[in-house]
Every structure is written in structure tokens, then in C-alpha cells.
Amino acid sequence: MRKERSTRRSPRRVARRDAIARLFVEGGLDDADGAAKELRVMFGLAPTDSADALEREILAGGLSSSEWPSIAAALAQGSANDVKLADCFTRAAAAEAEKDRRAAYLSVFLTGSGQPRAQRAFVTAATRKAEPGLAALLDAELLRVAELVKRVRAAVIVERTHALLTLADAAIGAYGARKSARGLLDYADLILRARALLSRADAAWVLFKLDGGLDHILVDEAQDTAPEQWDIVRKLTEDFLSGSSAREAVERTVFAVGDEKQSIFSFQGAEPAAFGATRKAYEVSHIGVDRAFHDVRLQESFRSAKAVLDAVDAVFARKEAFAGLSSDEGVGTHHETTRVSALGSVELWPIVVAEEAERAKEAWDAPFDRVNPTSAVVRLAEQIAAEIRRAIDAGETAPGEILVLVRQRKALFEAVLRALKRLGVPVAGADRLVVGEHIAVMDLLALGDAIVTPDDDLALACALKSPLFGLDDDDLMAVAPERGGARLLDALGEGAARAQAAAERVRRFAAEARKRSPFDFFAFLLASAGGRRAFRARLGPEVDDPLDAFLDLAEAFSRSNPPTLAGFLRWMRAAPAEIKRDLDVSSGEVRVMTVHGAKGLEAEFVVLGRHLRPGEFRTRIGAARSAPPPRRPRRAADPGLGRTQGRRSARARGRPGRARPPRRGGASPPALCRDDARQGPAGRLRPRHRRARPEGAWYDLVREGLAAAAGVETLETEAGPILRLRSGSAPQLALDLAPLPKAVEEKAPPPAWLGEAAAFEPAPGRPLSPSALVAEDETARAFARSPGADAGRARGVLLHRLLKALPEIAPERRAEAATRIVARGAAALDAEAAEAVRRAALAIVDDPAFAAVFAPEGRGEVPIIGRLADGRPVSGRVDRLAVTDSEVLVVDYKTDRKPPEDGAPAPEAYAAQLKAYAELLAAIWPNRPVRAAILWTVVPRLDRIDVALP
Numbered sequence: 001m002r003k004e005r006s007t008r009r010s011p012r013r014v015a016r017r018d019a020i021a022r023l024f025v026e027g028g029l030d031d032a033d034g035a036a037k038e039l040r041v042m043f044g045l046a047p048t049d050s051a052d053a054l055e056r057e058i059l060a061g062g063l064s065s066s067e068w069p070s071i072a073a074a075l076a077q078g079s080a081n082d083v084k085l086a087d088c089f090t091r092a093a094a095a096e097a098e099k100d101r102r103a104a105y106l107s108v109f110l111t112g113s114g115q116p117r118a119q120r121a122f123v124t125a126a127t128r129k130a131e132p133g134l135a136a137l138l139d140a141e142l143l144r145v146a147e148l149v150k151r152v153r154a155a156v157i158v159e160r161t162h163a164l165l166t167l168a169d170a171a172i173g174a175y176g177a178r179k180s181a182r183g184l185l186d187y188a189d190l191i192l193r194a195r196a197l198l199s200r201a202d203a204a205w206v207l208f209k210l211d212g213g214l215d216h217i218l219v220d221e222a223q224d225t226a227p228e229q230w231d232i233v234r235k236l237t238e239d240f241l242s243g244s245s246a247r248e249a250v251e252r253t254v255f256a257v258g259d260e261k262q263s264i265f266s267f268q269g270a271e272p273a274a275f276g277a278t279r280k281a282y283e284v285s286h287i288g289v290d291r292a293f294h295d296v297r298l299q300e301s302f303r304s305a306k307a308v309l310d311a312v313d314a315v316f317a318r319k320e321a322f323a324g325l326s327s328d329e330g331v332g333t334h335h336e337t338t339r340v341s342a343l344g345s346v347e348l349w350p351i352v353v354a355e356e357a358e359r360a361k362e363a364w365d366a367p368f369d370r371v372n373p374t375s376a377v378v379r380l381a382e383q384i385a386a387e388i389r390r391a392i393d394a395g396e397t398a399p400g401e402i403l404v405l406v407r408q409r410k411a412l413f414e415a416v417l418r419a420l421k422r423l424g425v426p427v428a429g430a431d432r433l434v435v436g437e438h439i440a441v442m443d444l445l446a447l448g449d450a451i452v453t454p455d456d457d458l459a460l461a462c463a464l465k466s467p468l469f470g471l472d473d474d475d476l477m478a479v480a481p482e483r484g485g486a487r488l489l490d491a492l493g494e495g496a497a498r499a500q501a502a503a504e505r506v507r508r509f510a511a512e513a514r515k516r517s518p519f520d521f522f523a524f525l526l527a528s529a530g531g532r533r534a535f536r537a538r539l540g541p542e543v544d545d546p547l548d549a550f551l552d553l554a555e556a557f558s559r560s561n562p563p564t565l566a567g568f569l570r571w572m573r574a575a576p577a578e579i580k581r582d583l584d585v586s587s588g589e590v591r592v593m594t595v596h597g598a599k600g601l602e603a604e605f606v607v608l609g610r611h612l613r614p615g616e617f618r619t620r621i622g623a624a625r626s627a628p629p630p631r632r633p634r635r636a637a638d639p640g641l642g643r644t645q646g647r648r649s650a651r652a653r654g655r656p657g658r659a660r661p662p663r664r665g666g667a668s669p670p671a672l673c674r675d676d677a678r679q680g681p682a683g684r685l686r687p688r689h690r691r692a693r694p695e696g697a698w699y700d701l702v703r704e705g706l707a708a709a710a711g712v713e714t715l716e717t718e719a720g721p722i723l724r725l726r727s728g729s730a731p732q733l734a735l736d737l738a739p740l741p742k743a744v745e746e747k748a749p750p751p752a753w754l755g756e757a758a759a760f761e762p763a764p765g766r767p768l769s770p771s772a773l774v775a776e777d778e779t780a781r782a783f784a785r786s787p788g789a790d791a792g793r794a795r796g797v798l799l800h801r802l803l804k805a806l807p808e809i810a811p812e813r814r815a816e817a818a819t820r821i822v823a824r825g826a827a828a829l830d831a832e833a834a835e836a837v838r839r840a841a842l843a844i845v846d847d848p849a850f851a852a853v854f855a856p857e858g859r860g861e862v863p864i865i866g867r868l869a870d871g872r873p874v875s876g877r878v879d880r881l882a883v884t885d886s887e888v889l890v891v892d893y894k895t896d897r898k899p900p901e902d903g904a905p906a907p908e909a910y911a912a913q914l915k916a917y918a919e920l921l922a923a924i925w926p927n928r929p930v931r932a933a934i935l936w937t938v939v940p941r942l943d944r945i946d947v948a949l950p
Contacts, residue, residue: 018188020172024169032169036161039161039162058105059101059102061144061148062145065092065101071089077127082123085123088104088108089104106145110146110149116142116149123135191226191229195232195235198232198236199231214252216253217253218257219257222258223261223263223270224263225274226271237254240253242289256278260272261333283295301338302338304337305344305728306727307345307725308346309336310710310727315702317333318704320701321702343727344728345724345727348724350722352383352719377412380412381412381415384609385425387607388402388404388605398588399427402607403606404416404606405607406592408594409432413592416592417429417430422540426588427591435549435579438543438546439539441547443463444531445569446460447466448513448565451510452569454487464506467534467535469502471498471502475499512525513565517563518557519554519555519558522550523551526547549579553572553577706723792895794829798829798837799893800861802837806818806841806845807860815842818838818842822838840938850940853933853935857882857884858889860880860881862877863875866920866923868916878891879935880935888921888928888929890914890918891932891933891942892934894934894937910945911947915932918947919947
């Protein structure tokens, strides 16, 4: 399993190998050593300037260590800042290890962040006046250390880059060797080798042959075409625009379909900008040879309402929002719709502000990962859920026509799911789920670790705090610290009643695990032991999805691996499983998905929920490509919410292309064009961050764009003003962003039987073979194994194989086919015996007496399974079954050397076998008589068997 997973991921790990190869070859660097030399020249480092050597130079070339105590004494007479410098010298003098001495010495001249100290943070003016010589000495040393530290950091960059390129080169070589050994090419190889073939001078005949048969070239999804792929297209079309063609009657064309706004970021190395550059290059080439070039923009929508498209155009009409969206700089979007009178509305909700936390009510040991119920994320999710609940109750839309889009499956994603379920809204759940990362699954795995390794007290402590046991920190602190060398499980047995009950429960679970497979154990844990009920009580009904997926994985493991608990735990962690659910088709439930995962989907009511990390929210619109990436701010607001609703949905019209930089933040044309309904981003802002949002915030860009749109309305609510842009004759929709209800109304209690354990139902026994049914008869004879039993068995197997295959073959080809079957399957028989079997099989199949047995309607070796009238399960295989309109004939081949005399009854075991077959077949064809017979192959003879059915 691990080896296969590693093999699957190898292409991803070396996906940039072509870039590294170009660095070595085209850059003239040859290898990683050459790259390191080039970097040293770029940083101004000598060949001997290693990081270790430069670090040693810090102390070796600095102030003498014998002077440190006197310098410290002089600085100690100054102000508090000088005293800090004196302490640094004192620590350096007292340190024994060179590493500690160097760190203390550097702290004199560098800040905690590693930057050289500013003049005002170094030696104070009073000390400079009192000790001018010392101040000058320290200033000179500050300049030396600052320059030396800069060189040390450059040397570290060179060495780490050298190591990385060395590993990359080795990985690329190993990957290439594995592909060569298997004779395989990956996707990138196909592209690169095709480009290389078309670029070689000695392969011009290839282009000549291709040119003779190419009339039209279609490039679909052109925005996701990599530069190397565009090179292939240009090579193939060079002769299209090189003057007169040998086939003047044929007008050869290139047709590229794509939209930069829909590009999937870096898909197979795609660069959306290359699409625009290629389009311009083809335009110039066509004009140069006086050929027509058509740049057709598909701006007409057949799905979206006018309000949605107008909102998109209003937002991206501003240069700040459009920069980086397309290669056409300074040109905004322009959309038209055929559904001019369709109902539609776009709304921009106000920023959601978190309430001040009541710190006095928070315990010092409160979980650090707890979600504050008044946080902005939770409040935003509750507003989304409340509005969806209101829209459903008002009959404005059905749950299956609601789509909630978020950026990532993180805090807001989980909060929306939780809020929707709390309000009783039918929701489809997560579209993707990493099973092993869910807290409920982690609890189950921790319990498994504690059972497999009884000395793992940490795993047991984690399991004890799960809903399976319900202990808390106080329970563990009462027994764990004073247990000495005893195991935690033993200490629990001597603790309070709750601890003792938990210990007994652990022992019970361990006993069950020893006698069950992983699937059986965890199914017992969640069902009979009440684990699922406990998890739902603490984590809510959304925990069902990961628990069900976990059980599916346990069942899959037990089918293909030795069913051990230790093996399953290792398997789960070695190959983390991600469950993907198909939400492309609405199932009548609200769908919560990422913008990327929902690309191309439709809905009448779309919510754009945005919850970004602070650094991702800040966006410098229009930054130059050569500019460094924007510095991550410490705090920022972020765009948070948009929603849309209408009579019919619209497909995502576009997706912003790759802009690196300029970066695009939280809004995009496809998100805004998702359908023809109410829509628009809102956001959240922490109270302590109530300051101006960073320049370029997408929420502000959307708000300013909508505010300038014609026909926009402003609605005043308790939460703040809402911008609304409508089209058609949409009815007035009352929007209430007041405080939200925390839960739905109480429902009637469930019936009592729902909480009761199901009655025990014993598992059915192993199905009996029909030929073994007579074994239950105490009068049955036991036959001793004869010396020729192996040969007899081989003869019977070969004869059954021939009688199954030959009736399916045309009569004139049966002899040849029988010879081939005997040659392959008669290893246990001598040549004479095998030939005798072949002749016997051909004679039986061709005998007119057995025409009904080998009729075209018949089939050989037919499996059958069922339950007899007395309840016994049966599983067998019918040698020959012929079903006609008048009857069902079941035949059993017997290869006994001594069949009974003609007219004598068949052995009891054989009759019982056929009777079982007949009873099962009569249940399948109740309106046809079932006949049974034994074909004695030695005679050969067909004996009818009386199978009177009950």
C-alpha cells in the first residue's frame, strides 16, 4: 500500500524537473555544484566562504574576549540600555561553549529578530561622551558584525540551495531510471518529447508529413495550456502562415477556445498569461500575411440574470479590481444576458464584527482551540444559516437550490455546516473529508493504540477524555500524577468511581478487540457500546460522516489484509484517506463547498462566504511582477459573505486567471457570476482590529464597485447598510440581520424503541455444499482414500472442464479445442489416460442421447446459492443447467469408475445433492417443472432422478 502510494506521488514530487533541467543545461551550470558557484558569485562570496567558517570569523576577528569584562564594566556605568549591552558581554564571557559565546556576543550588536541595532538602540549619548574611544570601537565592530552576518546568511542560502538541488537532481535521476526500467512515459514526458521531436532539424520530415494532413487545429481550454504545449501548437501551425499553400483550395485555421478568468491555477504548468501572449502573436502573424484574424469574445450569457452580470461589470470596471485578471490590461469585464427580464438580485452584506469576549468567565485552562461562541466566524455562519432557513420557510427556494461557497474547508466551512444542522436545514455535509484528521476518528485511533500497547499512557489519556469515556482533566489529575511507576490503567482502578468505571470499560473494550476484526470491533464500539450516540451528543450530527467513512475503511482493510488491530492502526496512519463525495447533482439538500470544488455548478441561491487568514487578505492590486511579495500584516479584516438567488441558476462564467503577482483576493467573476440571484460579499472583523482595512481589500473593492452601479439600493438594517442591485420584477425580500435564534424549536420526543438495542440475531452458519448434505445422516458410509484417488480426481476435473467448454464450440472445431484443453490441463495424467478422457468427452457431447443436456439453451458450471425450506443455507455449482420454455433440467456429472447397475437407485448422497439443486431452482422458476438427472460418464448413461419437492 505504501509503495503504491509512493509510486503514484512520484510525478508530483518531480513536477518541476524540466525547470531544474533548464537551469542546469540552458543556464550553463551543468549541475548543482555549478549552481552553487553561480550563487557565490552573485552574493560576492569567496570559494572558501562557508557558513561555518564565517561564523567562526565572528569571534575570531572581533573584540578580544579578554577585553569583554572591562567593556562590560564600562557600559554598566551608563543608562539601562547600556546595562543591557553590558549583560550581553558578561554572558559571552561566562559562556563555555563556542556556540553560546557567539550567540551572546551577537546579541550585543543584533536585535532579537537578527537585524543590526539602530544607532539610538546602541551605545547611549552619555556613554559616548564619557567613553568616546569605547563608543568608536563598538561602532566599528557593529559595522563589521552586520556585514559578516549578512555574508553568513548568504552562505547558508548557497549551501541549502546546493543541497536542495543535489537532492532534486538525484530524485529526478531516480525517477527517470524507474520510468526507463518500466518503459513508461508520464504526462510531462509526452509534452516535452513531442516538442523536442518537432524542434529537431533532422525531423523536418515529420512536420512535412503532418502539414500535408492538417487543415484545422482546435485548442480547447486554452487558458490551461502550458507554454510547452503552445510551442507544439506553434510548430504545427508554422506553415499555415508561411505564404502560399500547396493546397490553395483549403483554408487552414487555428481555433483556440478559452478564457483567462477560468484558468485553474498552475494546472499542469499552465500560465494564463501565455494564452494572451499567444493570441497576440497569432494576430500579428495573420496580419503579416494578410490573413483574417478574429478575436471573438463570448460575452452573452444564457443563464445569469442581468443583476448578477451588472454587479460583476461594476466591480471589475475599476482598475484596482481588474489588474491581474486578464492580459488585456486596463480593460474591465463586459457581460450581456438573454434573460433581461429575469428576476435577480445581488446583495452586499455588512462586515460581521465579533463581540467582545467576557474574559472573566473564561477559565485559565480553557481549551486553546475552542471556538468562541461570539466569534466573527460563528456569527457569520449563524447569519448565513438563519437567512437560508428564512428563505426556505418563505418558499423562496428549495434546499437543493442553495449553494454555500467558501474559500477553504476550515473554520467557516465547519461553522456553516454546524449552524445549518442546528437550525434543522437539510445539508449534504462536507464534499471532501480527510478521515484521520477528524477528532472523533482520532479518539478511536487513540483507543486502539491504548489497547494494542497497554503501556501507552498518553494514548489512553487521550481516549479517556473522548466521548467514549467522558473523563476530564480533574479525573485524570486525581490518579495520574501520584501513580509512581504504575500504568495509568492500573491507577484508574484505584481511583474514584468514575475512574474505576472507565478502567472497567477499557478492559471490556480490550477483550472485545482480541476476538473481533478491526471492523467488527469499531462497529461494536459505535453501535452496541453507544459510541456513536456519545460522539453525536458532544460533536453534533455532522460526526456521522467521518464515523461512517472510518467504518468503511476498516471493512476495506479487513477484506484485503490480515484483520489485526495493530495492522489497521498502522495502515490508517501510513496512507491517510480522503473521502470525496459527488455533490455535482443536487440531492435536495444545501451544499457547502469550496469555490474551486464548485466550479461549473449551478444553483438558484448562492452564498459567497469569505474567511481568509490575515496575510491572504492583504492584496497589493497592480503590483509589478518583479516586486517582492507583500509583507504579511499582523491583523486584517477580510471579505466574508455574498449570496445570490433567482428563478434559475447561472453557470460560473469565469474564474480569475493566475496572477502572481498581482494577486487577487476574495472576489472573482465566477464567484459573482455563479447564478442569477441575490449576491455579494460581506465579512468579519475582530473588535480589537476595528481600524481601517488594508488598502486593496476585496470587500472594499466590491462595495465601491456596487455603490457606483446604476440602480443600486441601500437598505438600512440593525447590522448596518446593505447594498442591493436588482433586475426584473423581483419581489421585495425582507432581510433581518438581527440577533439569531440559537436552535430550532423543540420537536416531539423520539419513540422509546429508537434508543433500545436491537435484538441479537445470530449470524447464519457457513453455507453447506449440496454434496455434503448427506453427511448429516449417521448411516452414511465413510469411504477410504484409494491409492489412485489423485489420478481419479484429475481425470474428473479434466472431464468436467471439457464438458463445460465443448458444447459452446461449433461441432467441427470441438476436436481441435479438446486437444488444446487436454494439453494445458492434464499434467497429472499420463498421455494415454488424457487421450481417453478427450475421446470420452467428445463422444458424450456428440451423442444424440444427450441432446437435451447439451442444448444451446444450456450453460455449464452455473453457481447457485440459497436457503432450503428447512432453513439450511446452501452454496453449490451446477454442472449443467438447461432452461427451456417447458422445463428446467439440472444435470450432475459423475465420473465414478463403477456406476450403479442400470435401473438401480442412485447413491443417497447424489440424490440429496440433486434434490437441493432442484429445490433452489424451483424457487427461481416456480411455473416450470424441474427435472434432475445424473450423467454417468464412464458408461455413458443418463439416469433420471426423482426430486419430488415439498
